[in-house]
Amino acid sequence: MESGRLFFDPTSACHGGNMLFLGNGDSVFRxxxxxxxxxxxxxxxxxxxxxxxxxxxxxYYDEQLPEKKRRLTPEQVHLLEKSFEAENKLEPERKTxxxxxxxxxxxxxxxxxxxxxxxxxTKQLERDYDLLKSTYDSLLANFDSIHKENEKLKAEVAxxxxxxxxxxxxxGAPPPAQKSESLAGDMTEIMGLQFGVKAEDRxxxxxxxxxxxxxxGPQLVDSGDSYxxxxxxxxxxxxxxxxxxxxxxxxxxxxSYFPDVFAAAEQQQEGENLECWWVWS
DNA sequence: TTGTGTTTTATTGCCTCC
DNA sequence: GGAGGCAATAAAACACAA
Numbered sequence: 001m002e003s004g005r006l007f008f009d010p011t012s013a014c015h016g017g018n019m020l021f022l023g024n025g026d027s028v029f030r031x032x033x034x035x036x037x038x039x040x041x042x043x044x045x046x047x048x049x050x051x052x053x054x055x056x057x058x059x060y061y062d063e064q065l066p067e068k069k070r071r072l073t074p075e076q077v078h079l080l081e082k083s084f085e086a087e088n089k090l091e092p093e094r095k096t097x098x099x100x101x102x103x104x105x106x107x108x109x110x111x112x113x114x115x116x117x118x119x120x121x122t123k124q125l126e127r128d129y130d131l132l133k134s135t136y137d138s139l140l141a142n143f144d145s146i147h148k149e150n151e152k153l154k155a156e157v158a159x160x161x162x163x164x165x166x167x168x169x170x171x172g173a174p175p176p177a178q179k180s181e182s183l184a185g186d187m188t189e190i191m192g193l194q195f196g197v198k199a200e201d202r203x204x205x206x207x208x209x210x211x212x213x214x215x216x217g218p219q220l221v222d223s224g225d226s227y228x229x230x231x232x233x234x235x236x237x238x239x240x241x242x243x244x245x246x247x248x249x250x251x252x253x254x255x256s257y258f259p260d261v262f263a264a265a266e267q268q269q270e271g272e273n274l275e276c277w278w279v280w281s
Numbered sequence: 282t283t284g285t286g287t288t289t290t291a292t293t294g295c296c297t298c299c
Numbered sequence: 300g301g302a303g304g305c306a307a308t309a310a311a312a313c314a315c316a317a
Contacts, residue, residue, distance in 0.1 A: 069290055069311045089304090111291060114304075119288090121305095
């Protein structure tokens, strides 16, 4: 192996400055985390191996320099994906083993995992958005139908009240006014309670209505396609311990990036089911 | 072929944890 | 203070339409 050669992307040095030139003429590869590797060391840890055999392939060295950013082989990616599925974070030992197995630098394996986690998170945000949107649409549609039903029932009450009054007036002897007025008043009050107070309940977080849940009712949030039930990456979901630590600040519990929102939506959905039961019974 | 958008690999700087 | 994680970003590699 030719000593003193650096295997780095020269273009990276432009923006990243991963090359340091020392006053004594030596140059070192400045790796991430400011870990300074000697020139010799960096040449040993040459990036972009396509296979373990390439590591000691003189011809490869001569023909491929200067190194350019090289994609991993499908086999390497496959193994990395499998490893990621099992556990989306790398312990140092596992990283080293994986790197050895793949003929990559451990740093490359770490970078791959880092990028893979970022991709997974992006996808997850998209899924969460879709779920949130469909939940909102569903709730909106439900609200509209209930609102219409409310208006319809109100009109019905007014009509019946009118008929009742007409009947009482046509009966000759005026019945105890107190009674008919009381009856109409009662109905109005009941309707007011039903369509006023309950509507507020419906628009609240649903905490009041969630005590009773219609388990047979539609559970949009927990549909079969929902992220909460489907486990795309066993190692990334809440079912595996490793996932829970993806976000150190606790914003990501491995299930959703909007846990509170979905919880509220879920509760509201339950409230909606209860509401339906209440309205139609 | 070329222009353009997307994906993948890699770096940098900041933050947190031990 | 070092190690490792993440977000932001650069740039090469790739895909694809015109």
